[in-house]
Amino acid sequence: MIIDLRSDTVTKPTPKMLEAILNAKVGDDVFGEDSTVTKLEHYMEELFGMDTAVYFPTGSMANQAAIKLHTQPGDELICDIWAHVYNFEAGGASFNSGVSCKLIQGNRGMITAEQVEESINPPDFYHSPLTSLVCLENTTNKGGGACYDFNEILKIREVCNKHKLGFHLDGARLMNAIVAKGHTPKQYGEVFDSISICLSKGLGAPIGTVLMGNTEVMKKARRIRKVFGGAMRQIGFMAAAGLYGITKNVERLQEDHQKAKEIEETLISQMYVSRVEPVETNIIIFYLKEGLSQELFLSKMNDLGVKISSMGQGKLRLVTHLDYSPEMHKRFLEIINSVEL
Numbered sequence: 001m002i003i004d005l006r007s008d009t010v011t012k013p014t015p016k017m018l019e020a021i022l023n024a025k026v027g028d029d030v031f032g033e034d035s036t037v038t039k040l041e042h043y044m045e046e047l048f049g050m051d052t053a054v055y056f057p058t059g060s061m062a063n064q065a066a067i068k069l070h071t072q073p074g075d076e077l078i079c080d081i082w083a084h085v086y087n088f089e090a091g092g093a094s095f096n097s098g099v100s101c102k103l104i105q106g107n108r109g110m111i112t113a114e115q116v117e118e119s120i121n122p123p124d125f126y127h128s129p130l131t132s133l134v135c136l137e138n139t140t141n142k143g144g145g146a147c148y149d150f151n152e153i154l155k156i157r158e159v160c161n162k163h164k165l166g167f168h169l170d171g172a173r174l175m176n177a178i179v180a181k182g183h184t185p186k187q188y189g190e191v192f193d194s195i196s197i198c199l200s201k202g203l204g205a206p207i208g209t210v211l212m213g214n215t216e217v218m219k220k221a222r223r224i225r226k227v228f229g230g231a232m233r234q235i236g237f238m239a240a241a242g243l244y245g246i247t248k249n250v251e252r253l254q255e256d257h258q259k260a261k262e263i264e265e266t267l268i269s270q271m272y273v274s275r276v277e278p279v280e281t282n283i284i285i286f287y288l289k290e291g292l293s294q295e296l297f298l299s300k301m302n303d304l305g306v307k308i309s310s311m312g313q314g315k316l317r318l319v320t321h322l323d324y325s326p327e328m329h330k331r332f333l334e335i336i337n338s339v340e341l
């Protein structure tokens with residue numbers, strides 16, 4: 001039994017999702033004729049109460065398109081120092097949009113309204129880049145699945161209004177935050193100008209992200225997607241998997257969160273663990289005691305059939321997901337309790 005906890009992206013379609021894929025009605029989406037893609041986009045618009053949703057192959061592409069839609073070359077965006085848009089999109093903000101990033105030292109990947117306000121360059125001071133966009137991430141990835149306090153998001157919205165800044169949410173795992181905090185998608189739809197949501201993580205689809213926004217922001221979304229090489233043909237087969245994920249696999253995210261919580265509780269009491277970040281959703285970040293070898297730990301785990309990823313700076317990350325079964329969970333807790341370093 002291989003227990004793969006590197007990411008919630010490792011899931012494979014279940015038989016029922018495969019059935020949805022096989023039965024999908026498709027057409028050429030570049031002609032706007034793929035009814036399954038259209039169905040998914042309309043479903044997301046309804047769910048979040050936003051004007052326009054566009055299906056993208058990846059979350060990185062959706063975020064990059066959002067940055068392009070909100071900015072002009074030479075502008076600056078504000079984000080946390082751990083943000084995916086800055087760290088894990090291959091420098092796309094500068095490559096695709098000619099935009100620099102003002103990085104904020106936040107708390108577990110989350111920034112405050114006060115920090116945002118302090119980071120805005122005065123627009124009349126023409127020597128500095130023009131601040132035009134704020135990007136948040138919820139849940140945070142490098143921050144260990146932490147969720148924003150919704151009131152802080154509302155305060156950041158006010159700052160964006162006051163300074164006429166775009167407000168984008170990298171919501172790769174937003175459904176995890178929504179389930180964990182008991183908010184509704186429409187609450188998020190009301191606050192942000194654009195939101196990206198991954199269908200290929202906790203929701204279990206093989207690929208796909210939806211970018212949503214109001215009409216004004218999304219006017220050129222399909223053009224930008226084409227510029228990035230992301231206009232696809234009979235992609236309804238994959239949209240069907242995404243539609244299955246967003247309609248059937250949201251409530252069950254709670255099970256992933258529960259398992260993550262149990263892993264946290266088991267890790268805390270181990271001699272070899274120095275610290276576990278508080279678990280809020282499906283990501284567990286922990287650190288080994290000083291002097292212990294991360295390589296040795298990872299290779300021992302690997303020998304026991306457990307795959308774990310290292311995030312650098314001594315951080316180890318575990319992510320629970322749809323394919324992490326109750327049997328695997330039981331076995332993994334036994335392994336944590338018995339492994340010796």
Ligand SMILES: *Cc1c(COP(=O)(O)O)cnc(C)c1O
Pocket residue numbers: 058059060061063084085137139140141170172173198209
């Ligand atoms: C996974 C992820 C993305 C998108 O990643 P892709 O691999 O391009 O789909 C974006 N933001 C965050 C926070 C993520 O975790």
